[in-house]
Amino acid sequence: MIKQELCTVVSQSQIAKDIYELTLSGELVREMNEPGQFVHLKTGGEFGPLLRRPISISSISKDTSEFTMIYRAEGKGTKLLSESSSGDFVDVLGPLGNGFPVEASEQGDTVLLVGGGIGVPPLYELSKRLTAAGFTVTHILGFQNKEAVFYEEYFNSLGETYIATADGSYGTAGFVTDVIANEGVKFDILYACGPTPMLRALETSYGKNKKVYLSLEERMGCGIGACFACVCHTADDPTGYTYKKVCSDGPVFKAGEVVL
Amino acid sequence: MIKQELCTVVSQSQIAKDIYELTLSGELVREMNEPGQFVHLKTGGEFGPLLRRPISISSISKDTSEFTMIYRAEGKGTKLLSESSSGDFVDVLGPLGNGFPVEASEQGDTVLLVGGGIGVPPLYELSKRLTAAGFTVTHILGFQNKEAVFYEEYFNSLGETYIATADGSYGTAGFVTDVIANEGVKFDILYACGPTPMLRALETSYGKNKKVYLSLEERMGCGIGACFACVCHTADDPTGYTYKKVCSDGPVFKAGEVVL
Amino acid sequence: MKSLEISLPGLSLKNPIMPASGCFGFGREYSGLYDLNQLGAIMIKATTLEPRFGNPTPRVAETTAGMLNAIGLQNPGLDRVLNEELTWLEQFDVPIIANVAGSLEEDYVEVAKEISKAKNVHALELNISCPNVKTGGIAFGTIPEVAKNLTKKVKEVSEVPVYVKLSPNVTNIVEMAKAVEDGGADGLTMINTLLGMRLDLKTAQPILANKSGGLSGPAIKPVAIRMIHEVSQHVSLPIIGMGGVQSAEDVIEYFYAGASAVAVGTANFVDPFVCPKIIEELPVLLQELGFDHISECTGRSWGKHEKLAYHRA
Amino acid sequence: MKSLEISLPGLSLKNPIMPASGCFGFGREYSGLYDLNQLGAIMIKATTLEPRFGNPTPRVAETTAGMLNAIGLQNPGLDRVLNEELTWLEQFDVPIIANVAGSLEEDYVEVAKEISKAKNVHALELNISCPNVKTGGIAFGTIPEVAKNLTKKVKEVSEVPVYVKLSPNVTNIVEMAKAVEDGGADGLTMINTLLGMRLDLKTAQPILANKSGGLSGPAIKPVAIRMIHEVSQHVSLPIIGMGGVQSAEDVIEYFYAGASAVAVGTANFVDPFVCPKIIEELPVLLQELGFDHISECTGRSWGKHEKLAYHRA
Ligand SMILES: Cc1cc2nc3c(=O)[nH]c(=O)nc-3n(C[C@H](O)[C@H](O)[C@H](O)COP(=O)(O)OP(=O)(O)OC[C@H]3O[C@@H](n4cnc5c(N)ncnc54)[C@H](O)[C@@H]3O)c2cc1C
Ligand SMILES: Cc1cc2nc3c(=O)[nH]c(=O)nc-3n(C[C@H](O)[C@H](O)[C@H](O)COP(=O)(O)OP(=O)(O)OC[C@H]3O[C@@H](n4cnc5c(N)ncnc54)[C@H](O)[C@@H]3O)c2cc1C
Numbered sequence A, B: 001m002i003k004q005e006l007c008t009v010v011s012q013s014q015i016a017k018d019i020y021e022l023t024l025s026g027e028l029v030r031e032m033n034e035p036g037q038f039v040h041l042k043t044g045g046e047f048g049p050l051l052r053r054p055i056s057i058s059s060i061s062k063d064t065s066e067f068t069m070i071y072r073a074e075g076k077g078t079k080l081l082s083e084s085s086s087g088d089f090v091d092v093l094g095p096l097g098n099g100f101p102v103e104a105s106e107q108g109d110t111v112l113l114v115g116g117g118i119g120v121p122p123l124y125e126l127s128k129r130l131t132a133a134g135f136t137v138t139h140i141l142g143f144q145n146k147e148a149v150f151y152e153e154y155f156n157s158l159g160e161t162y163i164a165t166a167d168g169s170y171g172t173a174g175f176v177t178d179v180i181a182n183e184g185v186k187f188d189i190l191y192a193c194g195p196t197p198m199l200r201a202l203e204t205s206y207g208k209n210k211k212v213y214l215s216l217e218e219r220m221g222c223g224i225g226a227c228f229a230c231v232c233h234t235a236d237d238p239t240g241y242t243y244k245k246v247c248s249d250g251p252v253f254k255a256g257e258v259v260l
Numbered sequence C, D: 001m002k003s004l005e006i007s008l009p010g011l012s013l014k015n016p017i018m019p020a021s022g023c024f025g026f027g028r029e030y031s032g033l034y035d036l037n038q039l040g041a042i043m044i045k046a047t048t049l050e051p052r053f054g055n056p057t058p059r060v061a062e063t064t065a066g067m068l069n070a071i072g073l074q075n076p077g078l079d080r081v082l083n084e085e086l087t088w089l090e091q092f093d094v095p096i097i098a099n100v101a102g103s104l105e106e107d108y109v110e111v112a113k114e115i116s117k118a119k120n121v122h123a124l125e126l127n128i129s130c131p132n133v134k135t136g137g138i139a140f141g142t143i144p145e146v147a148k149n150l151t152k153k154v155k156e157v158s159e160v161p162v163y164v165k166l167s168p169n170v171t172n173i174v175e176m177a178k179a180v181e182d183g184g185a186d187g188l189t190m191i192n193t194l195l196g197m198r199l200d201l202k203t204a205q206p207i208l209a210n211k212s213g214g215l216s217g218p219a220i221k222p223v224a225i226r227m228i229h230e231v232s233q234h235v236s237l238p239i240i241g242m243g244g245v246q247s248a249e250d251v252i253e254y255f256y257a258g259a260s261a262v263a264v265g266t267a268n269f270v271d272p273f274v275c276p277k278i279i280e281e282l283p284v285l286l287q288e289l290g291f292d293h294i295s296e297c298t299g300r301s302w303g304k305h306e307k308l309a310y311h312r313a
């Protein structure tokens, strides 16, 4: 169930250039079941920017009722968020949307997780669950440059991890798709989150032959399915009236389900 | 000279119902010369309410570069201001306007200070200066009710002090003007700050025969004389074009100078 | 809450608070968050004759104290609204105000005729003011004669009272209000969004795919208050006010201006529980301000102006 | 700063940043805070033939991300503006844009004729859009034909180029812009304030003594951007944009929309040093965005639309 709660900041720290890791505690952690769901945050309280900001859940700790997010402080809202520190409150609406289906990975499947930039965070909880369930997981994480890289060690500890940077300042130079091709990475199922061009490239290459799940991004109003801000066309009716809402039908869709 | 500065909160505390005392330190204290001047505060920083709030300076300490204000937390801006605590910054523009003329009190004068509600604060610095200069000062301070009374002891230590409350829950029941009449308070010069009806009553009774200085209040835009938000008619041309600006010609005017 | 009960043409409401059209879908999502029976009414998303996908995304952009939207009237079309959404809403004891939109007069008339037959639709809200639809739309909302004729046509077929939703993007809103009053409107709802645009600093392009969109939220409240203040003194129709309402205080301000009920739009996105919160806070605030009933607030700002007949009812 | 120098009809500016009329008085107060020579230009407070006291107070009220004002064109009248204010301003090497207002056509013409003779007045800004003056004013700003004729009359007597300040409170701003272009305007300034109102919760009365006032500040920026985006593609006059500008980023957004210079109003009250700050930050931001000169930004949002002749100049 979706809850609204003033969660308490447990910790906040900068972990890469403009990238912050924020851990909150609150009762709504009880409702967090799938990796890949997101929360909708009112940053800066009453006087902050008007709209909430959608941010993915990057890890969940039911024991401590805590969850963590990783975000880029770029615009007004996220910059304000980055100023909150332990003991402060953050107004959270969530958990929202449908996450990555862990159960789509079947026994014996080799799993590939591909993330780009601030699309990387939700893959962390996903990887924890998949490895806990016994799957071998490979990670390919793409970033702009060396300064933007985060969580490499965390992913490393869960499975093989490749880093690509657009400017070549760290790891492989180029895009995540280059890594898959160059390194001959093999997989049965692919979960990805990142910029739309990346998702499109993955869908084009693997959408037909593999199990592929993609987490989409779209500007949002309500975050709960009521305002029609975040719709996309369905793949079987690409110019028609049928649609999916990224916030409540997604953000994760099976490749071929919606028009990217 | 008018300065803009991020001043540091030295201390803030609640001293009566909804009434806060806030001490800030900053270089612009150097510019504060007259009692009765005010500052223009941007409350809540970048995301606070748009306009600045005019608040009187209630005492000045040049030694420590600190100044104190007393204000009622009522609307959005002042409520936000009341949340700041020691070490925080407050965006201050000031000092602004022309204060009470201490030099108008001449040797041998008995001085009366009359304040109503949040008009009381600027009288404190004024009283300190007058008593330091050797004048005998009487204070009559009016408040809504007992809970709203503040600074009684402070004024008491400077001179005789009468308190009036509108509901009679403390001191004399009634208005400050009642106190003057009932107690037969004698004075040569009167300085007052408070609600316009109070100032009008004082002007009517004493404006012709005594030296009377009144500090006015008006909604402000710029606070520095540029926007024409805070004008009043001059007494010698009450329906004409001549005007005074409360922010830069005032807030203190001699009785009979402007139309209240 | 007796102090909140109000009655308007076609509407007998527990309280004067309702979500604004387009900001609440057809209620399904919010029904998972709280009991919709608490609401005074629900203004459902605009319905058109045929299903519409609406505009390409991005469809929303934030502005200072406001937001722009260019949804483009996405909706599943009359048939599905009737058969799926309205029937689903029948489980709640809440009157529905159906927002009716179209590009052609015939479309409006057809939708109005059919949707007004639905059991739980107690009133129509004629949306002649959507800024996000290219064809036709504009004239309905900006030319008095056109608005009047459309109102007339819709009144002829509607089985429930018709409220007309006015656009703020006009030189003379009183003229528009009078025109639809002449056309037989039973009430007004105002205001729809102001036309606006935001550009992206990096790309220099509009953030909205549709380029411009409708501005809503607290930023527009003073514009709405002024228009309602003026219109309410020149027509004798009841007004459902909207634009940036976020709190019980805002509701009272709208009533003072001349509204008889209030709709909450954008604020639902900021705080999905805002409507029940306002409904809870209103009686307390009324008492603090010394009113026995919310209807006493309507038109209090008019000052020396004579209060018009309707508002006393 | 070469990257900021621009030239517009009558105006050869160090930079395209100037305080907006009514938000800077005649410059005296701000001259105590910083060197006015830094400014691109100064738009002085509206000048009328006779001195005006303006409206009763309160004259300002705060709104969410905005403010209402109903100053009512207070000013010392043509003679004193000429003899006291403009002569005082001569000490600065800053072109003055004189805002001209009136109730009757003759007043405008008379003020324009005289004030345009002042040495440091390099352009006029014809204020046909003040929402706070009861008589006459409204028609000048809302009826195209009336605006056109006034522009013509003023052009006949003015010794400097004439910019016309458009009101946003109209159904069709492009029509207004074209009308004043036809009337011979040399440029446009836009937008003036939106009509708005705020009511006091306790008294139920308008906070402004004048009841309604003009809404300015960040709240109205999206409205201004949309209007400039549209008008700039339909007329070939340069536009000085305004409405909620607070930062160098805002300035760029206005240029993208189609402005060739930008005025800063309300923000001066929030931060009296805002103009010099923006002037300092602009070159840095331009470089970050990859522009050599600010004029490259004008009209970048127009997309596929043909850029019009003037804007290339
Ligand atoms: C489902 C989902 C999950 C996300 N998860 C993460 C995450 O884990 N970490 C992270 O750093 N970012 C994430 N994002 C992107 C994040 O929402 C935006 O970066 C953020 O909203 C920008 O806010 P701002 O205050 O920095 O920018 P501003 O420019 O002030 O934002 C203005 C408006 O635009 C919207 N907006 C701007 N950029 C985006 C964007 N890329 N996507 C959606 N809305 C945008 C904002 O929400 C706001 O409404 C996610 C987005 C979605 C839709
Ligand atoms: C020269 C001067 C000195 C003042 N000194 C003091 C003081 O020492 N202590 C104190 O408590 N108050 C003082 N006031 C009043 C104080 O400015 C207001 O109480 C305060 O601005 C209200 O802000 P808010 O955020 O609480 O209210 P809001 O309702 O949020 O204010 C909305 C707008 O109205 C203006 N406003 C509201 N009430 C007043 C008012 N009474 N006077 C002027 N503007 C108002 C605000 O400044 C703001 O622009 C002074 C006013 C003036 C003009």
Ligand SMILES: Cc1cc2nc3c(=O)[nH]c(=O)nc-3n(C[C@H](O)[C@H](O)[C@H](O)COP(=O)(O)O)c2cc1C
Residues within 6 Å of the ligand: A221, A227, C020, C021, C022, C023, C045, C046, C069, C071, C073, C099, C127, C130, C165, C191, C192, C193, C215, C216, C217, C218, C220, C242, C243, C244, C245, C263, C264, C265, C266, C267
């Ligand atoms: C996302 C969104 C969608 C809207 N859709 C509609 C609509 O379909 N029909 C309509 O009449 N108004 C629509 N509106 C306008 C609102 O009903 C309301 O008039 C306006 O937003 C002002 O109120 P607010 O400031 O409380 O949002 C929409 C507004 C928003 C923000």
Ligand SMILES: Cc1cc2nc3c(=O)[nH]c(=O)nc-3n(C[C@H](O)[C@H](O)[C@H](O)COP(=O)(O)O)c2cc1C
Residues within 6 Å of the ligand: B221, B227, D020, D021, D022, D023, D045, D046, D069, D071, D073, D099, D127, D130, D165, D191, D192, D193, D215, D216, D217, D218, D220, D242, D243, D244, D245, D263, D264, D265, D266, D267
């Ligand atoms: C207090 C105040 C006074 C104004 N006076 C005038 C005026 O005399 N003439 C005029 O053309 N515009 C006047 N304006 C409008 C501004 O010049 C400007 O067009 C408007 O405020 C929008 O810009 P902003 O949002 O940056 O303030 C005034 C605005 C304010 C806030």
Ligand code: FES
Residues within 6 Å of the ligand: A219, A220, A221, A222, A223, A224, A225, A226, A227, A228, A229, A230, A231, A245, A246, A247, A248
């Ligand atoms: S954000 Fe409102 S429907 Fe998805």
Ligand code: FES
Residues within 6 Å of the ligand: B219, B220, B221, B222, B223, B224, B225, B226, B227, B228, B229, B230, B231, B245, B246, B247, B248
């Ligand atoms: S507040 Fe602007 S002139 Fe006084």
